[in-house]
Amino acid sequence: MVFNIALSAFVLALPLLLVDAASTKRSMCSDGRSAAANSACCAVFPVVEDIVDNLFTNECGDSAHGALRLLFHDAIGISPTAGGGGADGSIATFNATELTFPANLGIDDILDDLGPFLLKHSNVLSAGDFIQLAGAVSLVQCPGAPRIPFFMGRPAPVAASPPNLVPQPTDDITTILDRFGSVGFSPAEVVAVVGGSHSVAGADDVVPNFEGVPFDQTPAQFDTQIFVDVLLRGTAFTDGQGAQSGESETAVAGTVRLQSDGLLARDPRTACTWQSFVNQQSKMAQAFGEAVLKLSFLGQNQHELTDCSEVIPQAIALKTGAATFPPGKTVKDIELSCNDAKFPNLRTQPGPATTVSPIPQAVSTSTAAPAS
Structure with a gap:
């Protein structure tokens, strides 16, 4: 947590979705390789190159998953009654406070990985901008994920988020929907942002010894498999940890299911939206991207921000994204x-059942300069 201590002293309705700057006149940046409609965006291209190569290492891995989680946990920290700055970077700048919130358990890992890069590039981006940029860039490391717009110009955060604003996996469905609803998200948008993000995610310190255990069979690609796996009948943890932490075992060996995901998949207010994404890759990616963009503007005035969407690398197409039943499972197990x-009619995977491998934990290759 050396970095986190250092960082505490560092106070720093757009139609979606596919980023397309082809119709906008762009000028060549000083590097002779990049072009931008707004010259202020030129300074961001080296930042993107640095985090792609040295933070994410060109993979849809643990650091990419963590950056997406960080984007959400920072942005949702706003309430019309309790206050908070939303997508302002307070989770990094005031980490000594926000990392004590139970819902932020495990966030210190990605902050330790991402933090040196944030400090290195603090002359270009505020903490809020950097977290949103890292989240957008993390997505395009994952095949099938949308390429979402990126806006810069967020001011430095002025205070920590109030506590109890980040939904937890142990929350009941009404609590979750009300929390999102208070900042303008419909139940359908909740399903899109939660289900989509969990398609490339895994357990992170919620249950001891379960770090890196994925939520579905394909954590390295952004697809609709999560919407099938969560609906399969599963069994509870025999040690009782699942009930306490909000996770339970699933019918797919090597995965875990968040209690909140299970509720979203089964509650009358959200079940049909959840099911509607099965094998509907484009629909899911579009809805998810729109919801993430909406998150990025919480607490911000979009008209005061600069559109630098051209800095986001191209998305990676999904080659084999059809959702399937695990071996031996059929619709009767849903x-x-x-x-x-x-x-939907789905194919059952052939062969004996296998165990999904854990998500490899990040090994930092940072070339970022240490905080002074």
Whole structure:
């Protein structure tokens, strides 16, 4: 936590979705390789290159997953009654406070990885901008994920987020929907942002010894498999930790299911939206991207920000993204919760059941300068 201590002293309705600057006149940046519609964006291209090569190492791995989680935990820290700055970077600048919040357990890992890069590039981006940039860039490391717009110009945060604003996996469905609803998110948008982010995610310190255990069979690609796996009938942890932490075992060996995901997949207010994303890759990516962009503007005035979307690398197409049933499983193993639509016809994977491998934990290759 050496970095986190240092960072505490460092106070620093757009139509979506696919970023397309082809119709905008752009000028060549001084590096002779990049072009931008706004010259202020030129300074961001080296930042992107640095974090792609040295933070994410060109992989949809642990650091990329963590950066996306950090984007959400920072942005949701705002309430019309309790206050907070939203997507302002307070989770980094005031980490000594916000990392004590139970919902932020495990966030210190990604802050330790990402923090030196934030400090290195603090002359270009505020903490809020950097977290949003890292989240957007993390997505395009994952095949199938959307390329979302990026805006810069957020001022430095002035205070820590109030506590209890980040939804937890142990929350009931009404609490989760009300929390999102208070900042303008519909139940359908909640399903999109939560389900989409968990398609490339895994357990992170929520249950001891379960770090890196994925939430679905394909944590290295952004696809709709999560919407199938969460609906499969599972079993509870025998040691009781699952009930306490909000996680339970699933029918897919080597994965865990968040209690909150299970509720979203089965509650009448959200079940049909959850099911509607199965094998609907484009629909899911579009809805997720729109929700993440909406998160990025919480607490911010979009009209005071600069559109630097061209700095985000191209998205990676998903080659084999069809959702499937695990070996030996069929629609009979699905806990059907949507009465308005038939569950899609899916192929069952051949062969004996296998165990999904844990997500390899990040090994930093940072070339970032240490904080002074």
